[in-house]
Amino acid sequence: MRGQIYEMARRSVIQTLRQPALIIPPIVFPLIMMAINTGGLDAATNLPGFPADSYLDFAIAVPFMQCALFACINAGASLARDVETGFLKRLAMTPMQRAALLIGQLGGVMLIALVSALIYIVVGFAAGMDFEAGAAGIPALLLLALLISLAFAALGAFVGLRSGSGEAVQGAFPLFFVLLFLSSMSLPRPLIEQDWFRFIATYNPVSYMIEGVRSFIITGWDGEALALGFGITIVAAVAAIAAASGALRTRLVRT
């Protein structure tokens, strides 16, 4: 089983590294957006009750989420391509276990997520981020960021396996994008003025993922934010992996 995971992960990593289009956008695009929003929305720190002195400290959590969205699309597109090219059919004739296939396939995407998260942290410090959780907070932040990426990557894998179409995976991107925008991404929930928007943001699990990441930077070790952030992320990851696993089983039966 371990050998199978290793082989599938190795293939996934090599496949990812050979395509700059899978590596550069998840790293560069979120940083560009963060840089623009930090300058554009710095005035928001003057709002009474805003939790940070610098908008950078508040906004740096967002690239981790955007990276997770890219993980979602890349994982889904990669598995959909395997369906389209018949790779899964050929694999179905080998003794490869389903779990190994799925875990291995997510390996390449998770590698990019880890590299991206490290780069965001380095860029954040270089830009003057105040990190309240201290040195021990960095591995904890990385763990949460990777779990979030895993949850979204598994969701993408589910869509890719279920639809078997790269186009369908790309088409699902706006749906995930909406989840990010209708969250506490740009302002803390208590400062969202429109009731309907605050309502959606409150019931949107992405808000709690962002707030978990953000808590390391702004408040330090915030038990409530971390419990919600880790808890919701783990539940989402387990559900998404179970769904992807089910879709893979169906896909292999179909073949």
Next chain:
Amino acid sequence: MTRFWQVARAVAWRSIHKIATTPQLLIPSVIFPMFFFVAFAGGLSNVGNVPGFDAEFPSGYTAFQFVFVLLQASAFGGVFTGFGIAADFEHGFARRLMLAAPNRYGIIAGYAIAAATRATFVGVLVFVVGILTGMQVDGSGVDLFGLIVLAYLVSFSATLFACGVAMRLRSMQAGPLMQMPVFLVLFLAPVYVPLDLLSGWVHAVAKVNPFTPVIETGRDFISGSPATAGIAYGIAAALLALFTWWAVRGLQSAERAGS
């Protein structure tokens, strides 16, 4: 001239028909501007309470974001049209079109008309949603007309830019080269707050960004105090002239390549 308009009309009709009958093309171009409007005007409305915002823009945050989303939809309508041109080259349709067209400049005009039609459709929808959500419009009918003209100038400029790129590269892989410059020019302007409330490097860039006077004038129109309209129209007209030249050279490049 008659042949020019015949080609323009045929290309425009085909593009509009294709967009209207292909949900994958129609839905993103409608949904994304609406979504940006809802997300910005709804989620960030408290930014309108930032000290100094009222003095710079008294008509409220929804109207402030409406102008950005309208101009953004106009610009991205042009970019999406550029994607369509690139796809036409990839599928070989552009080659047949160029062989058949008695006046090839009409092809560029046709695509520009299609993009403007798309921008009109999206602009009307965003305006209706804005009005339904209580957007404050302090400008007169003449001011609104000025804003609409500005939106069309942005649409034509973006379409001609994307057309020039698509006709040079003739591949869907040119997509990021059409999208990213437009995206950066739009977002490096005063998107969330007026120029004077921006800070850091974004403020420095926004000050020299040619799109800044355009968006500021658009906002002045909706708040009924268009003081610098001449500068904005001058910039928009200059961009239009520049990108017309760019698109025409792109067409000549495609002709030389035998596409």
